[in-house]
Amino acid sequence: MQDPRIRLLITATLSGAAWSSLTGAMLALLWWALFCRARTSIRSFPSLILILIVPAVMGLAAIWSGENGISYFIRITAVLIIASWMYAERYPGELLDVGVWLLGTKTGFDLGLIGELSMSALEVLSRETERVSVAIRQKGSRITPWIIPAVFSGIVIRQLQLAQERATLLTLRGYTKGGMHCPSFTSPPEDWIAGAFSCAIFLFSLIAGDFFMISGSTLIV
Amino acid sequence: MQITPCIRLEGVTQKKGSFTLHADGEFASGVHLITGPVGSGKTSLGEILAGIQKPDQGSIHWNGTRRVMLLQDTSYHISTMTVKEEAASWHGDSTRIIALAGLTGKENTDLFTLSRGELRRLELAAILTGGFDLIILDEPYAGLDIEARTWVSQMIESHTNQGVILISHDITTLPTIDMLWEMQEGVLSLIGSVPGALTNWNRPPPIIRYLLNQGICPGGLSRLDLEEALCRIPE
Numbered sequence: 506m507q508d509p510r511i512r513l514l515i516t517a518t519l520s521g522a523a524w525s526s527l528t529g530a531m532l533a534l535l536w537w538a539l540f541c542r543a544r545t546s547i548r549s550f551p552s553l554i555l556i557l558i559v560p561a562v563m564g565l566a567a568i569w570s571g572e573n574g575i576s577y578f579i580r581i582t583a584v585l586i587i588a589s590w591m592y593a594e595r596y597p598g599e600l601l602d603v604g605v606w607l608l609g610t611k612t613g614f615d616l617g618l619i620g621e622l623s624m625s626a627l628e629v630l631s632r633e634t635e636r637v638s639v640a641i642r643q644k645g646s647r648i649t650p651w652i653i654p655a656v657f658s659g660i661v662i663r664q665l666q667l668a669q670e671r672a673t674l675l676t677l678r679g680y681t682k683g684g685m686h687c688p689s690f691t692s693p694p695e696d697w698i699a700g701a702f703s704c705a706i707f708l709f710s711l712i713a714g715d716f717f718m719i720s721g722s723t724l725i726v
Numbered sequence: 727m728q729i730t731p732c733i734r735l736e737g738v739t740q741k742k743g744s745f746t747l748h749a750d751g752e753f754a755s756g757v758h759l760i761t762g763p764v765g766s767g768k769t770s771l772g773e774i775l776a777g778i779q780k781p782d783q784g785s786i787h788w789n790g791t792r793r794v795m796l797l798q799d800t801s802y803h804i805s806t807m808t809v810k811e812e813a814a815s816w817h818g819d820s821t822r823i824i825a826l827a828g829l830t831g832k833e834n835t836d837l838f839t840l841s842r843g844e845l846r847r848l849e850l851a852a853i854l855t856g857g858f859d860l861i862i863l864d865e866p867y868a869g870l871d872i873e874a875r876t877w878v879s880q881m882i883e884s885h886t887n888q889g890v891i892l893i894s895h896d897i898t899t900l901p902t903i904d905m906l907w908e909m910q911e912g913v914l915s916l917i918g919s920v921p922g923a924l925t926n927w928n929r930p931p932p933i934i935r936y937l938l939n940q941g942i943c944p945g946g947l948s949r950l951d952l953e954e955a956l957c958r959i960p961e
Contacts, residue, residue: 633802639778640802643795645817652805652815655837659804662838 509599518707523583529710530583602688611683738784762909816852826851843874
């Protein structure tokens with residue numbers, strides 16, 4: 506999926522469809538299996554397990570409160586798998602591209618820049634956590650509850666230092682508000698076809714699904 | 727000096743996007759310098775040598791090398807809050823580590839208030855006294871002042887019974903180097919043992935190039951060797 510605008514649309518429509526009904530969730534998963542290179546979003550069995558933990562906990566909570574836990578589990582799983590696909594397909598700079606395309610060079614640029622910095626911080630955080638884990642193992646220690654405050658203090662301090670360096674760099678480059686950016690997008694026919702199917706799934710789930718009933722039950726949960 | 731094999735790389739290849747790393751070679755005990763421009767793959771090679779990253783192809787033979795430690799330019803090893811606790815967390819002689827790092831009297835200081843140089847000294851003192859078979863130091867001079875850099879080199883020189891692989895693009899304050907390696911566009915090549923190999927260095931850093939152009943071959947790559955070679959330039 507090369508066009509981030511279509512990817513954003515697909516994420517919104519399929520998440521809406523998956524959340525609105527079980528049928529929508531099943532169709533969203535089918536869409537993911539057909540149109541996504543599944544390996545790009547779920548790279549290993551442990552990452553699939555990680556994705557399933559949250560829906561499993563929420564499903565159990567739903568069962569405990571007298572709701573349909575299985576439906577809840579499948580719908581949230583579908584939403585998270587679509588979200589993981591969107592994250593895996595992203596490329597650096599796309600949030601700035603979409604922001605400027607959607608909201609212009611002032612608000613859009615600022616929102617896009619915030620998005621890019623946040624995504625980059627998440628990537629740094631993930632890499633740092635991995636590195637710290639290896640370093641602690643090399644040291645002959647293990648990650649235990651006792652060392653978590655020190656380990657995470659280090660990670661947070663490095664994140665703050667990185668944020669300060671980036672803020673200084675932006676200031677030195679004269680950034681105050683908004684900026685010039687000319688986004689360009691590549692939209693191959695496959696992206697449009699996948700986007701059209703996702704819209705169809707969304708509409709179908711609204712018509713055939715139990716959108717209003719589920720929304721009501723969600724409020725109760 | 728009898729050199730015993732430490733670690734051997736055979737046809738190691740790792741691909742990251744359009745970048746491909748190739749490495750072949752044998753790292754025996756002594757101090758090895760891997761130099762090369764920024765982005766040439768030195769850090770990735772360090773992580774492969776430390777077993778943190780796995781190569782796509784090829785094999786790594788750990789001949790008698792069991793405990794490997796990689797020190798990167800960021801302090802990832804911190805797992806406590808004070809100097810005393812951190813020295814103790816390395817399972818060694820914490821008093822010796824603190825003394826070696828020159829932090830006696832600062833035992834109860836918060837680690838996050840130490841300067842970058844002090845923190846690096848503490849980590850390096852713990853690593854060099856930790857009984858590791860192979861120590862990989864990735865850019866150990868980054869962000870340090872001249873005093874701290876000299877201290878780092880002196881510490882490495884006093885622990886040459888271990889295998890030390892020094893990854894650095896900065897050669898101004900090095901310890902005595904036994905073997906010289908170079909990374910260029912992802913390819914590791916052995917230049918040879920120092921000082922003999924210095925004349926075979928195809929892309930030496932400016933100071934070495936200058937000395938060689940003057941017809942002077944330094945006796946090594948340490949700061950003292952370079953200073954001594956500069957003194958030999960005829961007026």
